[in-house]
Amino acid sequence: MSQPQFPISLLQEQRQQLLARFVKGEEPHFLERHTEILDDYFRESFAGSTVGPRMRVEKNPYAIIALGGYGRKEQCLHSDVDVLLLFKKKIADEAKALVREIFYPLWDMGLQVAHATRSLKECATLASQDFEVLTSLLDARFLCGISSLYSELMGRLRDKVLRRQGGAYLAWLAERNRERHSRYGDSTYLLEPNLKEGLGGLRDYHAMLWMGRAAYQIAEPRDLEFSGHLSHDDFESLCEALSFVKTVRNWLHHLSGRKCDQLYFEYQVRLAENLGYRQENGQRAVEGFLGDLHGQMEFLKRQHLMFLKRAITAKKSGRKKGPGRTVAAGIETVRDALDFESPEAILQNPHLLIKIFEKSAVLGQPLAVGASRLVKEFLYLVDERFQKSPAVIKSLKRILSASPHTFNVLNEMFTTGLMTGLIPEMKGIVNRIQYDEYHLYPVDKHSLRTLQMLKGFRDAPLDEPDAFYAKIYKEIGNPELLLWAGLFHDVGKGEQDQADHARQGEQIVRRVFSRMGFPQEDIETISFLVREHLFLIHTATRRDINDEKIVVQSARHVGDTERLKMLYLLTVADSKATGPKAWNDWKATLLKELFFKIHHMLQEGVLATRAAADLVEKKRKEVFQRWASMPESTLQTLFEQMSTRYLLHTTSEEMVRHVGLYQRLGPAPFVLDVQRGPQENYRTVTVCARDFPGLFSTIAGVFTLNNLDILSAQINTWRNHIALDIFRVKAPPDTLFEANVWDQVNKDLSAASQGELNLSAALDQKVRAHQSLGRKLPRQPDKIIVDNESSDFFTIIEIFTHDFPGLLYRITNSLFQCRLDVWVAKIATKADQVVDVFYVRDFDGQKVDSPEQVTAVEEAIKHMLANGSPEGPGS
Amino acid sequence: MKKIEAIIKPFKLDDVKEGLTELGVQGMTVSEVKGFGRQRGHTEIYRGAEYKVDFVPKVKLEVVVDSELAPQVVEVIAQKAKTGALGDGKIFVSSLEEVIRIRTGEKGKQAI
16 A cells, blocks of 8 residues: 555554464564554554644643553553543643544544543642552653653652652552452452452552552562562563463453453353363363463462562661571571571571471461572472471471461462472372362362361360361360361372372372371371261261261261261361352251261260171171072162161071061061070060051050060161061960961951051950959059150150050050150060160151150150059059 | 242252253252251250251252143152151242243243
């Protein structure tokens, strides 16, 4: 084209070309280039302006000045273009026309242009009144017009505003940053970070720059290094981090097509691809990308906080590095920060590398910036001998157990690389992202948070909502093991194959702690906690914790109360440290309930012991052998229906017979089996029946009706509602016609269970017939104990009384009238003294635990004993 | 159209969800809730201190389906959520006047 292009069409064309190169990954300096072509536009259009020359520069000098991000030469794709039209004296009448001429085409192009038109005096006044204005002016950069005007503006800001209000401005900046951090520190911003305002966002860097400009007259970013506020390495790392975040932000603007600074989920996967991330080491592209982003933003955040701290203290004390105070050989404290006395000291004694962190944890003082740098530089001293050194491990233990401060010593150790030097197995979890809505933090940060949570339980004042956890923590014998487990529980997530990170973690933990020379017993405990750290939460949310068998199995799995307590606290801390989706009051309730139940089971029950488990397994094998004819799967299913109590208290011979009875039962309501023994005049009667409330009392009643004296009885209820009631009775007096007796029992039982026989009435008649035979004997008072504490699943009723015919029927019938279901019963008779134990629940399957219910049951049984027995006053 | 709300035991959620997905139910809302019915709260005692569990944790499921599908949905939930023990939960079915998909403005069946 021979004709010169209009500045605006040139800008448009250049922008498109620039963007095309950026998208192809060929333009690493997009923001600077973008700034430059905008600069070109302003200069060209100013030079070719028709209004400009009429404005009489010599009478009222003016300049066009870039502000904000544009002033800093980091003009992002869709960010506002901030421009100031500055006049020396008052604002010229033609200013509006100039704005129309220069700015309107930009608006038409779709750029967001924010412009201000002010005089020099207005600028200075506004800046001193409104620090927002001051902040934007600090980034000012001359574009075109009279350059001396720009210098004059900056001079005035320095002399009139900053000199007088510098301290106030720094305080204002610090406060605004604190506010911004607390607003954007919310967990949602961890998943969808805000690249500009968020923690570690670009604003953190800008704030450093503004502070530098206000406090140290820094002009260019590089001055941060030249003036000694950042080391060369730190500045290089800063540039790298900035470049990364800026590129991500620019991509985000491009993908969203607007000024969007929050990295929403919907853009994350595409952005990772566009930036060239690929699936690697079992980690998705987007996880790798977010891991890097977190790392860089974390770096920015830290630089920001350190800079802020220094700027504030420098302003306050005003003094330079004062004399140090030695806190340990080779380590001194200077201006409330720890530093090495000299680099040579580290060479002579590498232990100082961790000693300084130990001191930091104990004294609550952070490391000086220079000290962190030295640690990084001397990392090569961390070799195998260092890793195994007892002194080093002792320091590490102290750091692990130290109370939390405003800063996290272990985090500092991760950042300097000392942690992964000491325990290389942890490398895999540093900045490891899990891409979902659930895991808010990279794995290393999550592990540190878990540890903090645990220490929080330890240090929690007792009236906090966490008081319960604090109480448990205090009961733990060796809480250090729990803290180790907290730090290491997710270490398996760094492995390539994450299929079972808990088991992978266990392997790693065994290796690490063996190397560090821990006692085998402690290694076992830590390994257990790491391997099982999901067990409780999975059981609580995925299993029926009101099922006794589940609780018994869980109790066996955990083993003892000490481990249970540690595992419980680890589970709570882990969940709380994961994020709000992993922890709430709802989950807390479920987990706590499971904890109580397992704890109770371990304390009270024999059901959960190792010996019990072995015994049951032995019986299972025997029964399987005897029933080889039956398909194994059918037997296995049947075994799962048997309660732990049944499995424990029933011999394998009995089980074999019960399985046979169950086979015989088929669709019938019950089957009856009579065995001779154990002695000649005893019979063992087993009834296998479909359970219904009142079954037991019905059987007992039928026996009494047929003059069968019950010596003992046992109820077992399988989980599929099959009842196996075993009675030991005296043989009928006339053994010759015994078969007839059992026939009658069968008939009566059938009739009674179908409601055709009124047992109560029939028995009353019988008892009256016996009354004349009643003997008056001295007797102990009856005793009834209702126990709700021994079992989480049943109310246990114990009855001590004197025997009389039909007693068992009457007791069980009373329980039935109280709407109680008998699940387990142990009936024993010694002479005429009876001890009956019943495990009951109400018809809804709940324990009988309200005081009214307990009283009602006690009253009913007392009343029955008083009135039902032959010698009772009412009969 | 019917709105079906079910209160079920937490550990039954996966089973129910699976059953409903097989039935072709496209979406559901799940919330963690607490409450009590005949299954009351209770008191736990730990080392002498009482810890009251006033409300029992449950999961609430909400599904909106075409009226024809509703009986099957109810059946699947009832079948999958059943343990036979207390606290298995309840299912509530109510008629629904209107459904609107916000994005497109579609109404009725299309919006489910």
